[in-house]
Amino acid sequence: MLVQRVIRLLLDGVPPEKILCITFTKAAAANMAERVFSTLGHWVTLDDDALDAAIVEAGIARPDAYLRMTARKLFACALETPGGLKVQTIHALCTRLLQQFPFEANVPARFTVLDERDQNEMMERANLAVLLDASRDPDSGTGRALQIAMASAADVTFKDVVREACLSRDHFMAWTDSAGGTDAAAAQICAALGVDPRERIEDVKREIVDGPHLPRSRWDEIASVLDGSSNADRKQADRLREVLTLAGIEQVDNYLNVFLTEADRTPRATVVTNNFVANNPAIARLFDMESQRIGPLIERRRAVTIRDRTQALLEIATAAAANYRREKQERGLLDYDDLIDKTLEMLDRVSSGWVHYKLDRGVDHVLIDEAQDTSPRQWDIVDHIISEFTSGQGARDGVIRTIFAVGDEKQSIFSFQGAAPHEFDSRRRGLERKFIDAGLKFDPVSFTYSFRSGAAILQSVDHVFRDENIYRSIHAENAYPVHETLADAGPSLIEFWDLQQPDPRQDIEGWDAPFDGLSLTSPEVKLAKRIQAEIRRLVESGTITGHIGDRRPLRYGDMLVLVRRRGNAFDAVIQALKHANIPVAGADRLKLTEHIAIIDLMNLADALLLPQDDLALAVALKSPLFGLDDDDLFKLAWQRRGSLREALNHHAATDSKLKDALSRLEKCERRFATETPFAFYAWLLGGDGGRKRILRRLGHEANDALDEFLELALGYERKAPASLQGFVAWLRTADLEVKRDMEISRDEVRVMTVHGAKGLEAPVVFLVDTTSSPSDTQRLKLIHLPRGNAAPDAPGVVVWAGKKADDPAAVAAARLAMLAETEHEYRRLLYVAMTRAADRLIVAGCMPGNMKQIRPFCWYDLIAKGLGNSGLHEQTIETPGGTVKRYSRPEDVTASTGAAAAPAATAPMALPPWLLTSVPPETPTDNLLRPSDVAARVRCSAVRWCTGCCSRYPRRQWIAVAMRR
DSSP, rough: HHHHHHHHHHTTTTOOEEEEESSSSSSHHHHHHHHHHHHHHHHTOOHHHHHHHHHHHHHHOOOHHHHHHHHHHHHHHHTTSSTTEEEEEHHHHHHHHHHHHHHHTOOOOOOOOOHHHHHHHHHHHHHHHHHHHHOOTSSHHHHHHHHHHHHHHOOOHHHHHHHHHHTTTTHHHHHHHTTTTHHHHHHHHHHHTTTTTTTTHHHHHHHHSSSSSSOGGHHHHHHHHHHOOOOOHHHHHHHHHHHHHHHHHHHHHHHTTTBBTTOOOOSSOOOOHHHHHHOOOOHHHHHHHHHHHHHHHHHHHHHHHHHHHHHHHHHHHHHHHHHHHHHHHHHHOHHHHHHHHHHHHHHSSGGGGGHHHHHHOOOOOEEEEGGGGOOHHHHHHHHHTTTTTTSSTTTTOOOOOOEEEEGGGGGGGOOOGTTOOHHHHHHHHHHHHHHHTOOOOOOOOOOESSSSSOOHHHHHHHHOOOOOOHHTOOSSSSSOOOEEEOTTTTOOOEEEEEEEEOOOOOOOOTTTTTTTOOOOOOOOHHHHHHHHHHHHHHHTTEEEETTOOOOEEGGGGGGEEEESSHHHHHHHHHHHHHHHOOEEEEEEEEEEEGGHHHHHHHHHHHHHHHHHHHHHHHHHSSSSTTTOHHHHHHHHHHTTTOHHHHHHHHTTOOHHHHHHHHHHHHHHHHHHHOOHHHHHHHIIIIOOOOOHHHHHHOOHHHHHHHHHHHHHHHHHHHHOOOOOHHHHHHHHOOOOOOOOOTTSSOEEEEEETTTTTTTOOOOEEEEEEOOOOOHHHOOOOOEEGGGGGGGSSSSSOOOOOOOGOOOHHHHHHHHHHHHHHHHHHHHHHHHHHHEEEEEEEEOOBBOOTOOOOOTTSSSSHHHHHHTTSSSOOOEEEEETTEEEEEEOOOHHHHOOOOOOOOOOOOOOOOOOOOHSOOOOOOOOOOOHHHOHHHHHHHHHHHHHHHHHHHHHHHOOOOOOOOHOO
């Protein structure tokens, strides 16, 4: 849609440099620019009739000769535009603005943008410096804070919380910065929690156990009375006696166990039994009064505990953030949040009028893609850029300036990156007011047509989100969403599979159980096998897909398997497809150091750096780099008297395979000692053919890992001494993740998360992870309290919460609000997942462990209710894998399957021999001039003549004189 808009603007005579297109990702920006240039380049080759048809398709009804001439010039015009066509992400736009105005923005003139990998390293160093200082001086502020923090959480958990706080620029750091310091922020914490700043946790604990109703001196006496009652009362007696043997926090917690349940820490329905009350009314009255007394104390204890741990986090996180900022400033670095913050600060300042003037003269048309994922601060930057668009006539008479934003708040699923779904609707209404007040046209277009999905799939989506409580989660409209299909949409259907159950566990005596018996088959593995069988059946049976008039058989590349998060089901599906020899693209994200190819490369480095490391050498020899197998390794390792390296030298004389491995290893040993890590691995993977051997065994998906590995090796050399040992040590400590581009169209099944599939589509989509929910895995650490609890016009207070059962009232309410927002995004994620399918949507799932029924309002439950009320034709089919309910429109039932003529197989193109032959190395030529060389004397004479010629003749006659000579 944005591509057509850009082309129409160019056809209207708008200079390319006056158009600004803002996209959400770099891939989207590159894709959009490529589509614009491809379209314009294609127009150059068309005849008049074909070009007229293309212009009409772009949205201009009556092309003429002048418009055709203009269309043929657009490719060169866009190509020659200084700086190129401005199609970029908001961060790329901010980078360009800051580089153009470094003085106005108060940033280094030649700053470097910090990538995620370097940011993690810097944050690790910043945290480590603070923790080391705190451990060296336990009596300092950070030292006391560290003691409180470590008592509240494990070291790994606390490190993650500190990192989350330091990088939470819109919440935690914004709150601390606006407060003006840690002391002011601490005061806001106390006010938000209703706690006296002078109150100490020790005083609250002492007040809990030293009450007037059940003094310590009577605990043993009361326990003896309880012993004469029922079993429940005797358990209370045991609890009281146990409290007497404890001290400190354990004594407090165990004393509260008398009055609170141990599971969720809520008040017991009855502290003592009715019989005990009847027989011992005086003591029962003491228990009743004590229950009423400790209720408020429990709330105070929870609030003071959260206050103390949040203040500890505040002390350490602000110190770590200061270290992080200091290093960025010293090295001239900006991270992605800095790009937004610095640009916004520059545009907000009155002194940046020159910047506004330059922007106003340089941009007439702004186009925004995926506007629903634009964060509020990014919207503020856009507002500054278009601030003069509604100023009326004056500086730019006769110029019509436009903003074109495309977004769907139902598809806002990136809240973890700052996106606010309701911000899109709010900004739309704000722009509408500005344009109407300025007497300009504002056209809000509600687009209900789907270019992707068939009618049955859209009908099911409409009914899944038909209930008000559900559609309120996905958009701000007061009605459920309604979708329409295009006239040429093909038949579509939804298959609803029964839940996969685990195999029944057999009750077998230990002595009778088989030694090598298979373990319990998980429901995820069983579901994965069912999915791969269905994929193979769909392809091999010739199932038809495509729009009307363009029908064809399904291919493996038409399959998309979606999960909500990577986990057991994700791994099981990929493994099942690989075992069945079905082409699969692999994981959309992978941990670099966990990829088998990278493990082999690192083990080779270990073996080269330490020849006595037999295990590393064995792993390297068995890798595709050397190609040995288990029998070869056994031959080397069995009964060897020295190292594995010495055994390889010994056996290479009689075994050609081992001789080749030794020869390659010796080449590696000669090269790694003199070359940089990048040069060594580039030779190993390229010149030595290592990449070819790895891809032959592991498949082309290893290409992404190898490319990223080489890029890291090259980047490491720019910031550290280029040693192989240093590079491998750095690589092992770095937490590196490779994001693979799944938009590349290959004939392979794609398995990915719904977030990764945003913007993609497929004829057949499997929904696998449908019974899990955010509450199953999400552990909220930083809770954002309502803005009303903070200082006026300041970000809300953020507290470090513990277990849900330990929340005071204010934190419990804030937690529920955050979980509700998570639930809303969970439903928007379902909307995105269902609308990826064009022809066939297959809904599956596994029964959660230790549960007999699924969670209400999970994806599986929502889809089941929606399909039941959709009015689609339902058909129940029994298959070898289980029961399938198929939903479709009656008119689509007969057209959903059928045979189609397979495309004629084309013979593979024969490659010329020279393309498969390596270029021979160039032989160096002897260019030395010797006095005895006759040719050298001739050349010297020619040089002397030219020198004399240049001095006697004018410059314009030099060539003519030389030609006569």
